Amino acid sequence: MxxxxxxxxxxxxxxxxxxxxxxxxxxxxxxxxVARNLTQEEVAExxxxxxxxxxxxxxxxxxxxxYHFLE
Numbered sequence: 516m517x518x519x520x521x522x523x524x525x526x527x528x529x530x531x532x533x534x535x536x537x538x539x540x541x542x543x544x545x546x547x548x549v550a551r552n553l554t555q556e557e558v559a560e561x562x563x564x565x566x567x568x569x570x571x572x573x574x575x576x577x578x579x580x581x582y583h584f585l586e
Contacts, residue, residue: 518567518568518571518576518577523577526578526580527577527578527580528577528578529575529577529578530578533578534575537575537578537579538575540572540575540579541572541573541574541575541579542573544572544573544579545573548573555569555570555573556569561586562583562586564583
């Protein structure tokens with residue numbers, strides 16, 4: 516299942532010209548998750564989001580809100 520990006524809140528929209536940085540952020544999140552032997556399901560549960568959202572963060576399909584970095 517993929518994320519419906521047509522009705523996203525502004526905090527999840529990747530600003531024009533910023534795709535590359537969000538790809539780096541997604542890779543960093545994935546690398547950190549894998550290094551800690553965590554599944555997307557475990558991280559998604561800790562953040563209170565669906566697994567599809569976690570997957571979209573890692574694939575840079577949607578922006579990661581700053582408050583999720585704090586969690």
